[in-house]
Amino acid sequence: MIHIHEVAKLTKITVRTLRYYDQIGLLTATSKTEGGHRLYSEEDMKKLQQIQFLKGMGYRLQDIKEMLCDAKWNWPISLKSQLVYIMEEQERLGSIESSLRELINSIAIEGGDDHLAIQKLIQLSNQNKTKLRTFRENMFNDKQLELWTRLPKMKGKDPDSLEWIALLGQIKRHMKDDPASLRVQNIIRRMLEKQMEEFEGEDEFINKLWELRKSPSQSEKLGLYPIEQEVLEFMERAYEIYMSSEHNGSTQQGGVL
Amino acid sequence: MIHIHEVAKLTKITVRTLRYYDQIGLLTATSKTEGGHRLYSEEDMKKLQQIQFLKGMGYRLQDIKEMLCDAKWNWPISLKSQLVYIMEEQERLGSIESSLRELINSIAIEGGDDHLAIQKLIQLSNQNKTKLRTFRENMFNDKQLELWTRLPKMKGKDPDSLEWIALLGQIKRHMKDDPASLRVQNIIRRMLEKQMEEFEGEDEFINKLWELRKSPSQSEKLGLYPIEQEVLEFMERAYEIYMSSEHNGSTQQGGVL
DNA sequence: ACTTGAAAGTGACGTTACGTCATTTCGTAT
DNA sequence: ATACGAAATGACGTAACGTCACTTTCAAGT
Numbered sequence: 357m358i359h360i361h362e363v364a365k366l367t368k369i370t371v372r373t374l375r376y377y378d379q380i381g382l383l384t385a386t387s388k389t390e391g392g393h394r395l396y397s398e399e400d401m402k403k404l405q406q407i408q409f410l411k412g413m414g415y416r417l418q419d420i421k422e423m424l425c426d427a428k429w430n431w432p433i434s435l436k437s438q439l440v441y442i443m444e445e446q447e448r449l450g451s452i453e454s455s456l457r458e459l460i461n462s463i464a465i466e467g468g469d470d471h472l473a474i475q476k477l478i479q480l481s482n483q484n485k486t487k488l489r490t491f492r493e494n495m496f497n498d499k500q501l502e503l504w505t506r507l508p509k510m511k512g513k514d515p516d517s518l519e520w521i522a523l524l525g526q527i528k529r530h531m532k533d534d535p536a537s538l539r540v541q542n543i544i545r546r547m548l549e550k551q552m553e554e555f556e557g558e559d560e561f562i563n564k565l566w567e568l569r570k571s572p573s574q575s576e577k578l579g580l581y582p583i584e585q586e587v588l589e590f591m592e593r594a595y596e597i598y599m600s601s602e603h604n605g606s607t608q609q610g611g612v613l
Numbered sequence: 614m615i616h617i618h619e620v621a622k623l624t625k626i627t628v629r630t631l632r633y634y635d636q637i638g639l640l641t642a643t644s645k646t647e648g649g650h651r652l653y654s655e656e657d658m659k660k661l662q663q664i665q666f667l668k669g670m671g672y673r674l675q676d677i678k679e680m681l682c683d684a685k686w687n688w689p690i691s692l693k694s695q696l697v698y699i700m701e702e703q704e705r706l707g708s709i710e711s712s713l714r715e716l717i718n719s720i721a722i723e724g725g726d727d728h729l730a731i732q733k734l735i736q737l738s739n740q741n742k743t744k745l746r747t748f749r750e751n752m753f754n755d756k757q758l759e760l761w762t763r764l765p766k767m768k769g770k771d772p773d774s775l776e777w778i779a780l781l782g783q784i785k786r787h788m789k790d791d792p793a794s795l796r797v798q799n800i801i802r803r804m805l806e807k808q809m810e811e812f813e814g815e816d817e818f819i820n821k822l823w824e825l826r827k828s829p830s831q832s833e834k835l836g837l838y839p840i841e842q843e844v845l846e847f848m849e850r851a852y853e854i855y856m857s858s859e860h861n862g863s864t865q866q867g868g869v870l
Numbered sequence: 871a872c873t874t875g876a877a878a879g880t881g882a883c884g885t886t887a888c889g890t891c892a893t894t895t896c897g898t899a900t
Numbered sequence: 901a902t903a904c905g906a907a908a909t910g911a912c913g914t915a916a917c918g919t920c921a922c923t924t925t926c927a928a929g930t
Contacts, residue, residue: 371878380916392878446703450703456696474666633887
């Protein structure tokens with residue numbers, strides 16, 4: 357028979373919690389002193405361990421109470437349903453994670469105008485996803501849909517997506533410069549390099565994508581991150597300067613972001 | 614200017630929630646009728662969308678309030694810390710998932726005696742993990758530690774682990790039979806087949822593991838799922854019968870679970 | 871036996887984001 | 901003017917305790 361303070365020290369459960377468990381009838385001390393102080397037995401300690409364990413599994417105290425009272429509780433069923441619940445929660449958090457990455461990356465592109473980025477994302481998230489998908493599936497054939505999955509994504513955590521985002525951010529910050537300036541031309545060159553790495557020989561897809569990009573309404577329907585008209589035009593001018601100056605081996609144009 | 618009921622219909626947010634947002638000062642209706650009925654403006658609707666979006670990101674209402682009030686809020690920092698928080702939560706749920714699978718699989722082995730399985734798992738989970746690892750690292754060399762990772766695990770969701778668990782469960786249910794019976798011999802044969810698939814040529818490791826298995830205290834220190842002495846002896850007898858009857862090409866013995 | 875300080879006891883309120891009554895007032899149609 | 905739906909306010913409940921505030925009990929020292 358040990359005192360509540362001892363139990364607290366041994367189990368790392370606070371005294372308040374032990375009293376609360378008593379209060380809700382989850383774990384009542386086996387006996388009490390005549391003055392009313394709780395005295396816990398070895399049995400109580402074991403039950404307490406079970407409670408801690410099940411709480412660690414994510415169960416609520418009410419459920420634990422029922423489980424431990426009912427001697428013929430159906431463990432397999434409740435464990436499996438708890439597993440399903442935990443997996444659903446993980447999925448939910450996973451999609452939150454994607455959204456957060458998307459938002460963080462958007463802000464990296466906008467470079468300071470945070471509210472604008474948030475507004476854009478809200479626009480995107482308010483469209484429902486099924487409509488997006490069917491529209492995409494009408495626009496592209498199977499092979500192109502496979503290519504679509506390899507595009508950099510705003511919600512991506514891969515270095516490839518992150519570099520595209522950084523490049524677009526740089527473009528936006530150099531909009532006041534001459535599109536023929538060395539800085540801008542370097543960014544364009546890097547974009548084309550990356551585009552070739554992933555999409556060499558897929559000129560048709562790239563050109564189609566770029567045409568869609570230039571139409572704000574089409575881009576929106578595809579769920580593409582909105583890029584302002586003047587940014588796109590700036591990129592196109594810079595691209596043409598780049599191609600006419602020294603490089604003219606390829607017919608592809610545009611960017612894949 | 615629209616009424617609260619309209620807002621509720623448009624945004625799928627309940628009237629109660631809108632009033633609550635007003636109460637905590639998160640979203641106060643722009644104006645009111647002289648009787649005190651709330652009237653929401655377009656501005657309010659936009660703010661409401663932002664609130665919904667941020668709540669979807671997992672923020673608390675208090676945080677959202679601060680974010681939207683403070684015009685120069687540092688979004689990148691708070692978004693990144695929120696991302697870290699979400700990822701930690703995912704990790705936590707991931708380890709809960711492992712524990713649940715472990716428990717479900719244990720019960721599958723014990724075949725009915727649920728409380729026993731839970732007791733065993735509590736024993737295991739009460740040992741702290743770092744102590745387990747250092748003991749293991751003292752017992753095995755590098756190559757054997759790599760082999761260790763390929764052992765079936767109680768928390769596993771792979772078909773391989775699941776089959777080992779099923780096999781052990783069958784053994785336990787046939788303990789009353791003769792170890793020479795066809796059923797038991799078939800189970801043993803299947804175990805040896807699986808063992809050969811994964812661990813062919815690693816006889817030294819297998820034998821060492823089996824010796825450790827036969828010592829309850831060593832097994833416990835290694836964090837191996839406890840198997841009763843009589844079950845192990847039964848398996849060994851069945852194994853010897855199997856080898857002496859017709860198969861004697863290999864010197865390996867024991868099971869890897 | 872008496873004192874005293876530590877520890878135990880019992881409320882009660884706060885936390886989060888609302889749901890769910892109960893009661894009263896407002897707006898509008900007839 | 902009246903009736904009726906809709907809006908407002910207020911209060912209580914949720915889960916699992918943390919944190920006071922105040923009182924009583926325990927165990928040791930004198």
